[in-house]
Amino acid sequence: MNQHLRPEPVAFIDIGAQRRRLGAKIDEAVARVLTHCQFINGPEVTQLEADLAAFCGAKHVVACASGTDALLMVLMAQGIGPGDAVICPSFTFCATGEVVALPLFVDVDETTFNMNIASLKKGIATGRKLGLKVKAVIPVDLFGQPADHDAIAEVAKSEGLFVLDDAAQSFGATYKGKRLGTFGLATATSFFPAKPLGCFGDGGAIFTDDADLAERLRSVRVHGQGTEKYDNVRLGLTGRLDTMQAAILIEKLKIFQDEIDARDNVAGRHPPAERRARGVRQCAQGAGHSDRDLLPEVDAPADGLQALSGGRGRIAGQRKVVGGRHQPADARLSRTGDAGSRHQGRARRAGVRLANNWRMLSFVIARSTCDEAIQSCYSDRWIASLRSQ
Numbered sequence: 001m002n003q004h005l006r007p008e009p010v011a012f013i014d015i016g017a018q019r020r021r022l023g024a025k026i027d028e029a030v031a032r033v034l035t036h037c038q039f040i041n042g043p044e045v046t047q048l049e050a051d052l053a054a055f056c057g058a059k060h061v062v063a064c065a066s067g068t069d070a071l072l073m074v075l076m077a078q079g080i081g082p083g084d085a086v087i088c089p090s091f092t093f094c095a096t097g098e099v100v101a102l103p104l105f106v107d108v109d110e111t112t113f114n115m116n117i118a119s120l121k122k123g124i125a126t127g128r129k130l131g132l133k134v135k136a137v138i139p140v141d142l143f144g145q146p147a148d149h150d151a152i153a154e155v156a157k158s159e160g161l162f163v164l165d166d167a168a169q170s171f172g173a174t175y176k177g178k179r180l181g182t183f184g185l186a187t188a189t190s191f192f193p194a195k196p197l198g199c200f201g202d203g204g205a206i207f208t209d210d211a212d213l214a215e216r217l218r219s220v221r222v223h224g225q226g227t228e229k230y231d232n233v234r235l236g237l238t239g240r241l242d243t244m245q246a247a248i249l250i251e252k253l254k255i256f257q258d259e260i261d262a263r264d265n266v267a268g269r270h271p272p273a274e275r276r277a278r279g280v281r282q283c284a285q286g287a288g289h290s291d292r293d294l295l296p297e298v299d300a301p302a303d304g305l306q307a308l309s310g311g312r313g314r315i316a317g318q319r320k321v322v323g324g325r326h327q328p329a330d331a332r333l334s335r336t337g338d339a340g341s342r343h344q345g346r347a348r349r350a351g352v353r354l355a356n357n358w359r360m361l362s363f364v365i366a367r368s369t370c371d372e373a374i375q376s377c378y379s380d381r382w383i384a385s386l387r388s389q
């Protein structure tokens with residue numbers, strides 16, 4: 001890339017601003033944990049699980065150590081093992097595919113970037129033709145935008161698959177009036193600091209209405225623990241959310257809806273005229289099936305070079321340009337050459353057309369986004385720099 005085209009860096013996310021807003025409440029929450037010293041599975045973990053359930057409407061919430069563990073724990077609790085294939089979208093963060101022994105990547109929709117339903121059907125059919133045991137589908141709610149959950153549920157039901165929703169990037173968003181966390185057999189989310197609801201370290205949670213699954217998940221979370229502490233009835237992990245993070249999340253959840261509203265407010269200032277003038281195409285708004293809470297608008301320059309710009313809040317910085325090219329496997333896999341080509345091979349074997357030639361740019365958005373930052377993502381320099389990569 002030409003050095004003279006490189007745009008000024010903008011901070012990815014301003015965690016400090018949120019920290020300042022919450023101020024003493026966070027200090028007090030952490031101090032409470034330091035006083036009672038129940039650092040593992042302390043009362044704040046149970047409290048957070050109840051608060052999260054009330055927030056999104058799921059019956060059971062199992063807090064855990066990260067979004068990746070949340071995905072993995074559901075697959076473990078469901079007995080997914082070697083030889084079982086799981087359908088994943090071809091465009092997502094690496095964690096979605098990395099937890100699966102045999103991921104089958106299917107294409108994404110070119111307007112929403114979420115799982116394409118025709119490609120999902122084709123992937124299942126091709127997987128089965130190849131003799132693979134296709135057991136589950138993991139839709140991803142990318143960049144705050146819910147996947148087409150009704151259509152996915154219909155396909156999964158008719159094909160006998162369970163749905164594990166990966167809402168790591170979208171917790172807090174709604175689909176047809178219902179919060180994410182209530183679709184499919186289970187939903188996994190991440191509390192990584194840059195996520196819509198982030199903690200001050202690593203964290204995650206699983207949401208489900210299935211009481212038996214919730215029980216198995218609580219066992220997987222602690223080394224497959226049975227009724228006794230040293231009774232291990234299945235394979236498990238050290239998958240617990242630590243109490244300190246739970247205490248912080250309880251405080252952050254109290255202002256979460258307000259944060260979402262603030263992002264929507266900023267989004268309202270996103271200038272369509274400016275966007276058009278810059279030759280940036282706006283994607284269909286959630287393909288007509290999203291309520292757009294928390295959703296960044298998804299834009300693509302007209303020449304096919306697709307850019308994602310967070311128009312619904314603070315444009316806090318360039319997040320990533322995914323590989324310069326949209327990869328059928330994820331960033332991690334494509335970095336690890338062999339594994340990457342193995343997964344690409346699987347995708348090809350599944351006979352699925354994979355979108356390519358995309359360059360994505362995404363921004364974290366927050367309440368304090370200034371108009372200048374919004375404008376800057378349509379500047380000649382940003383667009384030129386994308387095109388030159």
Ligand SMILES: Cc1ncc(COP(=O)(O)O)c(C=O)c1O
Nearest residue numbers: 066067068093095096168190192
């Ligand atoms: C779509 C998606 N799934 C899963 C994860 C994994 O979450 P964590 O980093 O908490 O393990 C992420 C994190 O970026 C993600 O974006």
